[in-house]
Structure formats: C-alpha cells, structure tokens
Amino acid sequence: MRGKTIHKDAMPGVPPNLADYEKARAGFTWSQARSELAGLPGGGLNMAHEAVDRHVAEGRGARVALCCIARDNAVSTVTYADLAVHTSRFADLLRSLGIGRGDRVFTLLGRCPELYTTVLGTLKNTSVVCPLFSAFGPDPVEQRLRLGDARALVTTAALYRRKVAQLRSSLPGLKHVLIVGPGAEELPGTISFDGLMSAAAATFAIPPTSPDDMALLHFTSGTTGTPKGAVHVHEAVVAHYATAAYALDLHPGDVYWCTADPGWVTGMSYGIIAPLVHGVTVVVDEGDYDAGRWYRILAEQRVSVWYTAPTALRMLMRATPRQGPYDLPRSYDLSHLRFIASVGEPLNPEAVLWGRDVLGLPVHDNWWQTETGCIMIANFAVCDIRPGSMGRPLPGVEAAVLEQGGDGRALIADGRAREVDSPGAVGELALRPGWPSMFRGYLHDEERYRAAFAGGWYLTGDLARRDADGWYWFVGRADDVIKSAGHLIGPFEVESALMEHASVAEAGVIGRPDPVAGSIVKAFVSLRPGIEPSLDLERELLAFSRRKLGPAVAPREIAFDQNLPKTRSGKVMRRLLRARELGLPTGDLSTLEESA
Amino acid sequence: MNRTEALELVKDSISRVVPGADLDALGPDDSFRDALEMDSLDFLGFIEALSDRSGVRIEDEDTQRLTTLSGTADFLVARAG
Numbered sequence: 001m002r003g004k005t006i007h008k009d010a011m012p013g014v015p016p017n018l019a020d021y022e023k024a025r026a027g028f029t030w031s032q033a034r035s036e037l038a039g040l041p042g043g044g045l046n047m048a049h050e051a052v053d054r055h056v057a058e059g060r061g062a063r064v065a066l067c068c069i070a071r072d073n074a075v076s077t078v079t080y081a082d083l084a085v086h087t088s089r090f091a092d093l094l095r096s097l098g099i100g101r102g103d104r105v106f107t108l109l110g111r112c113p114e115l116y117t118t119v120l121g122t123l124k125n126t127s128v129v130c131p132l133f134s135a136f137g138p139d140p141v142e143q144r145l146r147l148g149d150a151r152a153l154v155t156t157a158a159l160y161r162r163k164v165a166q167l168r169s170s171l172p173g174l175k176h177v178l179i180v181g182p183g184a185e186e187l188p189g190t191i192s193f194d195g196l197m198s199a200a201a202a203t204f205a206i207p208p209t210s211p212d213d214m215a216l217l218h219f220t221s222g223t224t225g226t227p228k229g230a231v232h233v234h235e236a237v238v239a240h241y242a243t244a245a246y247a248l249d250l251h252p253g254d255v256y257w258c259t260a261d262p263g264w265v266t267g268m269s270y271g272i273i274a275p276l277v278h279g280v281t282v283v284v285d286e287g288d289y290d291a292g293r294w295y296r297i298l299a300e301q302r303v304s305v306w307y308t309a310p311t312a313l314r315m316l317m318r319a320t321p322r323q324g325p326y327d328l329p330r331s332y333d334l335s336h337l338r339f340i341a342s343v344g345e346p347l348n349p350e351a352v353l354w355g356r357d358v359l360g361l362p363v364h365d366n367w368w369q370t371e372t373g374c375i376m377i378a379n380f381a382v383c384d385i386r387p388g389s390m391g392r393p394l395p396g397v398e399a400a401v402l403e404q405g406g407d408g409r410a411l412i413a414d415g416r417a418r419e420v421d422s423p424g425a426v427g428e429l430a431l432r433p434g435w436p437s438m439f440r441g442y443l444h445d446e447e448r449y450r451a452a453f454a455g456g457w458y459l460t461g462d463l464a465r466r467d468a469d470g471w472y473w474f475v476g477r478a479d480d481v482i483k484s485a486g487h488l489i490g491p492f493e494v495e496s497a498l499m500e501h502a503s504v505a506e507a508g509v510i511g512r513p514d515p516v517a518g519s520i521v522k523a524f525v526s527l528r529p530g531i532e533p534s535l536d537l538e539r540e541l542l543a544f545s546r547r548k549l550g551p552a553v554a555p556r557e558i559a560f561d562q563n564l565p566k567t568r569s570g571k572v573m574r575r576l577l578r579a580r581e582l583g584l585p586t587g588d589l590s591t592l593e594e595s596a
Numbered sequence: 597m598n599r600t601e602a603l604e605l606v607k608d609s610i611s612r613v614v615p616g617a618d619l620d621a622l623g624p625d626d627s628f629r630d631a632l633e634m635d636s637l638d639f640l641g642f643i644e645a646l647s648d649r650s651g652v653r654i655e656d657e658d659t660q661r662l663t664t665l666s667g668t669a670d671f672l673v674a675r676a677g
Contacts, residue, residue, distance in 0.1 A: 135635055288629065289636035291656045315640060319656040328656060485637060517637055543616020551635045 006352065006362050006385040014338060016381035017245045021392065024246070028395030030436055033242040037277070046209035047237045048123035051276035052087055053206070055080040060279055067255070067301055068113050068284045078113055080279070083120065086113075086197070088204035090121025093196040097152065097176050101126040101207070102214055104148050107262075108132045108141060108155040108163065111286045114180045114193060115262060118154045119272055123215055123234075124206050127151075130217040130229070133263030133487075134159060137550030139497055140227075142167045144219050145174060148229050148443060152176040154193060157183025163550075211235035211436075217443060218265045220370040221490030223479040229443035230370050236269075236437035237277060239374035239396075244274035246394055247366050247378035248305055249339045257283035257297065258307040264487060265370045266343055269437070270307055274374075280305075291319035291328065299332035306337060309344040311485040313351045313363060314516045322354045329358050337361055339381055343368065344486025345518040346474040349387030365390050367474065369460060370488070371452065373437030377472050389471040390464075398432035400457065401425070401466050408478045410459050417455030423468035426475050430457035480574045482511035484519045489553055491574055497548045498523055498555075501541060503531045508564050508572035509555065512581055523555040524577050526562050533560035597650070602672040606665055609645040613638045624666035652676050 018024045038054040040046050055061060061081030068076050078086070099105065105122040107129070109115045122129045130148045132141055141163045145153065150173065155164065157179050168174065168189060177190040184192035216232040244250045248270065256275045260266035275282045283301050287293055289312055298306065320328050340355055340363045347365035355363035366378035367390035377399060379391035393399040403418045405411035410428040411418065420427040433453065442449045452459060463475040482489040491509035498507040506526045511519030525541065527533060538558050546554040565576040579585065597605075607619050614632050622628055629639060643662070647654045652675045654662070662668045 135633060288639070290660055292660060311637075315636065318640075485635075516640065520637075539611075539615035543614075546614070547616070551633055551638060556637075 004387070006356065006387065008382060008384055014249075014251060016249050017251070018249070018380050018382055018395070021380060021383055024395045025393075028242075030238060030242070030396050030434075033396070034238045034436075037238060037241060040206060040209060042208065044209045045211040045234050045237065046123065046126070046206050047215055047234050047240075047273055047277075048087060048120045049206055049209075050237050050241070051123075051273055052080060052084050052120055053124075055279050056084045063279060064281045065276060066113060066116055066282050066284050069286060069297060069301075071287045073287075076113070078116075080276075083116070083276075085202045086117040087121040087124055088202055089197050089200040090117050091124035091204040091206075093200040094122065094125045094127055094152070095204075096196075096200065099125070099127055099151050099176070103127045103151040104130050104217060106130045106132055106145060106148065106150045106153045108134055108136075108153060108159050109180060110134050110156070111261060111284050112180065113284070114154070116272060116284070117197075119262065119268070120276075124204055126207050126209055126213060128214050128217055129268075130219070131263045131268055132219075133261055133552055135550050135552040136163070136263075137546065137548050137553065138163045138167060139548040140493065140550060140553055142170065143493075144227060144229075145171055147226060148217055148219070150174045152178065154178045154180060156180050157187060157190075160187060160190065209234055212440070214440070216268060218268065218370045220265075221481055221488045221493060222448070223481055223490065224492050225448075227490060227493065228445060228448060230265075230373075230439040231441040231443055232373050232437060233440055236373045237273060239435055239437035240269050240274035241277045242396065243375040243378075243394055244270060244278055246380065247364075247375040248274070248307060248341055249381040250275060250278045250280055250305060252279060254278075254280040254304045254338075255283060255302050255336070256280045256305045256307070257285070257301070257303045259285070259289075259294075259312055260307070260309065260344075260486070265373070266307075266309075266486075269374060289315060291316055295329055295332045295334075298334055298337060302336040304336050304338045305341075306339070307341045307343070309486040310342055310347045310351060310365075311344070311517050313342060313347070313354070317351060317354050317358075318516070320358055322350070322357050326358065334359060340364060341366055341378070343375070345483045346388070346390065352385060352387035362387075367391070367462075367472070369462075371439040371458070371460075372431065372435070373439060374435070376431060376435075386467075386471050389467075389473050391472065392470050393472075396435055399472065400430045400432075401427040401464055401472075402430045402455075402457065402459070403427050404463075404478070408463070409461070410454065410457070412454045415455060417457055420466075424465050426463055426465045428478050429460045429462045429464040429472070431460065432456070433458050480510070482509070482519050482521055484511060484514075484521055485517040487552060489521055494521060494523060494545065494549065494553060494555055495572070497545050498525060498541065500548070501544050503527050503537060504541070505529075506564055506572060508574050508577045510574050510578045510581060512557065520557065521553070521555040522557040522559065522581070524559050524561045524564055524572075526564050527560060597673060597676040599669055599673055602650075602669040602676070603665060605649055605672065606646065606668045609642055609649060612645045613641040619665075622665060625664050627663045628665060629663055646672075650676060 364379035402410035
C-alpha cells in the first residue's frame with residue numbers, strides 16, 4: 001500500500017515470544033495468560049505483587065528492577081528486593097495515614113525513583129493510583145484532583161508551589177500532601193515523604209485483592225465536557241503481561257526503556273507495570289529529550305528493547321537524518337538493541353525506514369488507547385512490517401472496522417453495527433469487549449461509559465481501514481480530540497481556559513498538522529467588542545493559557561477570527577475550522593449558523 | 597556580536613516560544629528549561645529561533661550546553677566570532 005513491506009527473513013538471535021502469528025491467535029486464551037502469573041498467596045490478584053514481591057519470593061530479588069538516570073547523569077539502581085522494601089514502607093505509611101482500599105493517591109512527579117515507590121506501594125495498599133503529568137498547568141491539575149476525589153498527593157516542593165498551593169483550599173478532600181525531597185517544612189499542609197518513609201515498617205502483607213478491584217485511574221480527554229477518569233482494575237495486569245510478551249517481545253534479562261512519562265497511560269502500563277511483571281530491568285531517565293543523551297543511554301545502559309513515540313523519533317530523525325551523516329549514532333554502540341516499538345500516534349513510513357537504516361532495526365508501530373489499558377494492535381517482531389500500518393490485532397483481541405454514520409462515528413441501527421465489507425474502506429475502529437485491561441468505567445460518569453459501547457463493540461473514536469490481508473491503518477479521529485506529541489488533548493478544556501480571558505468572546509480549538517508533533521494545538525479566537533487583535537494580545541493569550549494549562553495542553557498558535565463558524569445552537573464548529581485550516585472541502589454545512 | 601547582544605537574542609528567542617516568560621526572575625546560571633517548564637517541542641522551537649536570529653548553525657551536540665542564559669550567550673559569542 002504505502003511504501004514497501006519490510007520482510008523479516010533473517011532468523012533473529014533471540015527467538016521471539018510470538019513465533020507464528022496465526023498459531024498464537026488460534027491457541028491463545030486470557031485464562032492461560034492469567035495462569036502464568038503468581039496470584040496473591042491465599043488467592044486474588046494484585047498488580048504490585050506480580051510486579052515486585054513475586055520476584056523476591058521466587059529468588060530474583062537481587063536483579064536490578066530500576067536503573068535511574070538523574071538529570072545530571074548520575075546513575076543509581078534499585079533491585080527488586082529494594083523495591084519490595086520501599087513499596088512496603090509506602091503502603092504501610094498510607095495505612096498509618098488512614099488511606100485504604102479504593103482511596104485515590106495522586107502523583108505529580110518527574111521520573112524519579114520515588115514515583116515508582118509511590119505507584120507500587122499504593123497498589124500494595126489496595127488504594128488507587130492516579131498519575132498526573134508534571135507538565136500540566138494548575139487548571140488541569142486541580143480539575144483532575146477534584147474529579148478523581150484525591151485523598152493524597154505525592155509531589156515535590158517546586159511542583160506543589162507552582163501548581164497546587166494556590167488552589168489547595170478548594171480541595172477539602174485532599175487530606176495529605178507528601179513532598180519528595182526537601183521543602184516540606186516550609187510548606188504548610190504538607191509532610192515529608194522521606195520522613196514518613198523512614199518511620200514506616202519495611203514489611204507489608206498485601207490485603208486480599210480481587211481482580212476486579214480498582215487499581216489505576218487515568219484521565220483522558222473527550223470532545224466535550226470535563227476530562228474522563230478511565231478506571232482500570234488489578235486484573236489488567238494479565239493483559240499488561242501478555243501483550244508485553246507479544247508486542248514488545250520482552251524476555252528475561254532484557255534492559256528495557258520506555259520513554260513515555262508515567263503521567264500517561266503508556267508510561268504506567270508499559271513504563272512500570274508490564275516490564276516489572278516480566279522481571280526485566282527498567283531504564284528510568286529523569287532528563288528531557290536530547291538526541292545525544294538518548295543515544296548515550298541506549299548505548300551505556302545496553303538497552304535491548306526500546307518503546308518510544310513518533311514525536312521523539314521524528315526529533316531524532318531531524319538530529320540524525322536517514323541520509324546521514326551517521327556520526328552521532330555510529331559513535332555509540334547500539335548492538336544490544338533487539339526490538340524497537342512506538343506508540344502514541346501513527347508512525348510515518350519514513351520513521352520505520354529511518355530506524356532500519358540509522359539504528360539498524362525497523363520501528364514497530366502499535367496502537368491502543370487509555371481505555372484499552374494495553375496494546376491492542378501491533379507490528380510483531382516475527383512479522384513483516386508494512387510501514388505506516390499499526391499492524392494486526394494481538395492474540396485475544398478481536399478488532400473490526402465499522403460503517404460510519406453521518407456524524408462520523410459508527411452507524412448503529414436497531415442496536416447493531418455493520419462491519420465494512422470492502423478492504424481499505426474507512427470506518428470506526430472497534431474492539432470486542434472482554435480483554436482483562438478494558439476500562440471498567442469513567443469515574444462518576446456511567447452515562448459516558450455506556451455511550452462508549454454499542455452493538456456489542458467498544459467504539460474507539462479512531463477511524464481506520466483494514467487492508468485485504470488484515471493489517472490496520474490509522475486514518476484519523478472520528479471526533480474533535482487532538483493528538484499532539486502522542487497525548488490526547490480535549491479542545492473543550494483549552495477553549496474554556498481561553499474564554500476566561502477578559503478579551504476573549506469565543507474560542508474554537510483544533511489540531512493543526514505538524515511534522516514533528518503530529519498535531520499542535522491551534523486556537524481560533526473571537527474578541528469581545530472594542531478589543532482589537534494585535535501581536536501583543538496574541539502573545540498575551542498564549543502566555544495566559546500556558547500559565548493555566550501548562551505546556552502539555554496549552555495552544556501553540558492563536559489566530560483571531562471574528563466570524564467563527566457556529567451551529568444553529570451556537571456551538572463553534574471545529575470540523576469546519578479544521579477543514580478551512582487544511583484547505584479541505586467543508587462538507588455538510590446544513591447546521592451552520594446563517595450569516596445575518 | 598557582543599555579549600549583551602547575544603544575551604538579548606537568547607532572551608528574545610525564549611520569549612518567542614514561551615510568551616510571557618518571566619526572564620527577569622531567571623538567574624544567569626539557572627536552567628531555563630526547568631524554570632520555564634520548556635518541553636522538548638518548546639526547546640526545539642527555541643533552538644530554531646536562536647539559529648534563525650543569530651545566523652549561527654547549531655549542531656545537535658551543542659544543545660546540551662544551551663541550558664542557561666549565560667551559557668547560551670557565551671556559546672553564541674564564541675560561534676558568531
């Protein structure tokens with residue numbers, strides 16, 4: 001279809017976990033995958049037991065679990081035995097604070113060792129982890145703490161001062177704020193993480209945990225309304241384990257680096273839980289992207305499996321193009337690399353080929369989303385790659401492309417959906433419910449949860465096509481959600497922030513295609529009467545929204561438009577803004593506001 | 597380019613990607629990437645703006661040194677000759 005297939009003729013040095021795609025699909029059951037996990041002594045299933053305590057109990061405590069690289073390049077390691085003690089201490093301290101089963105513990109941290117302690121210790125205590133991305137601004141942080149009923153927050157003094165302190169009084173349910181590192185003494189209403197840890201017990205018996213107990217809460221964005229808290233349960237660990245074996249080809253002894261921040265679902269499912277359940281060594285880089293730094297980490301840490309994102313790969317491609325010169329990559333020994341995967345947005349064919357030529361390995365794209373909890377569709381180590389395709393469904397996963405209705409979403413008639421007949425036809429990507437890491441609800445929003453299912457399918461909101469051989473190809477979103485640098489951004493959240501500015505009457509926010517980030521957030525703004533557009537105002541609005549929303553969510557471009565297209569009911573039509581921006585046909589305008 | 601011009605150019609390039617950044621609160625040796633919460637896309641934009649405005653070609657291996665106002669200004673002066 002697009003570009004040439006990359007064939008996998010040569011036998012790899014390490015036999016892949018998935019040796020034959022069709023056979024694996026035919027023979028796979030989730031209950032078989034479940035039986036490969038230990039389970040809690042006495043019954044039940046707890047993610048943290050599988051990720052940490054199990055390894056110690058089975059004699060693997062001396063293995064390195066985390067290899068942490070600080071911003072200043074200092075390297076420290078944490079063994080599975082260390083991690084068992086740290087997480088037990090954290091679970092014990094939660095209990096002593098009166099935080100128990102189902103209570104939500106939030107993190108707002110960089111990629112430091114304490115983050116891993118907090119996540120896994122919270123799971124041991126049968127409390128629920130909700131990670132926040134540290135590049136969120138105060139508005140997204142407050143909204144998520146509120147919507148998620150935060151009881152405790154683990155953060156640093158700097159992040160607390162910048163993003164939480166001023167709104168703390170509006171969050172009466174947030175009983176405890178734990179400060180990692182120095183500074184708790186100077187911040188009223190906070191306690192020192194280290195202080196509590198040293199006073200806590202080093203052993204902790206995980207209470208009985210049902211596979212259906214809530215474990216993780218991940219906020220994701222929709223087209224309208226507030227962010228949705230997707231609920232995942234302890235049983236999801238079965239899917240984390242099985243999919244990391246198949247789609248990331250994790251083997252014992254691997255050194256694995258997932259570059260996603262644990263503030264997002266990839267950094268949680270595949271940055272913490274899945275690799276630790278496999279007992280491999282996880283590289284944790286506290287620093288930011290930098291081409292030289294990344295090549296150095298791949299080489300010095302002898303990374304064998306690398307899971308990253310298209311935006312990062314495209315930045316590396318700019319720094320070290322496929323045409324050469326290859327000085328930078330060739331100055332490092334990347335011979336330990338065995339498998340590279342990518343997720344977050346569609347990977348352009350050029351990036352797949354770039355990997356093959358510059359790193360010596362093609363990049364394997366895969367697809368999933370917050371709600372699915374685990375990789376659903378992937379390019380596998382053993383299979384040919386069709387560059388630009390997300391691959392084929394994992395064993396245990398049934399996917400389909402459903403015919404679209406007028407609104408772009410799957411057409412449901414008499415409670416039934418219809419799969420598209422012809423190969424290559426575009427429709428909404430759908431999944432048959434029943435895999436263990438499927439989200440079990442949107443917190444406090446049963447209606448939106450129910451609306452995500454129809455005709456026996458979970459409707460993903462992504463448009464895709466399937467070729468004649470069963471490979472899936474991403475086409476776009478069926479709704480207005482923006483995918484920027486692999487993160488989902490809800491336009492409503494951005495529009496709401498802009499409209500809080502005194503000069504702004506209305507706003508419509510879309511994703512504008514960008515060669516590096518996939519899309520960047522662009523806002524169209526109409527001004528209140530008497531306010532004139534100017535370069536100063538443009539910069540003021542950019543600064544205003546960045547202060548509120550943080551760099552991960554704020555618009556990077558603003559255009560003034562006094563005639564925003566609107567529906568008869570007065571809603572800004574983002575679809576039309578997008579079509580105009582891209583110079584596309586504007587389609588059905590029948591609901592557009594008539595101009596006076 | 598003298599040092600003062602270089603420093604202005606650095607500040608101006610930062611303001612281009614982080615409008616409203618409080619540059620007066622920033623010490624010459626503070627890491628502005630951390631202080632201003634510049635993510636990797638911001639930093640990329642900063643490097644491009646800096647290169648465009650100064651006419652100095654910035655290689656990837658240079659970027660690790662471009663983390664403070666003072667360090668970046670020194671780099672520009674040295675490279676611009």
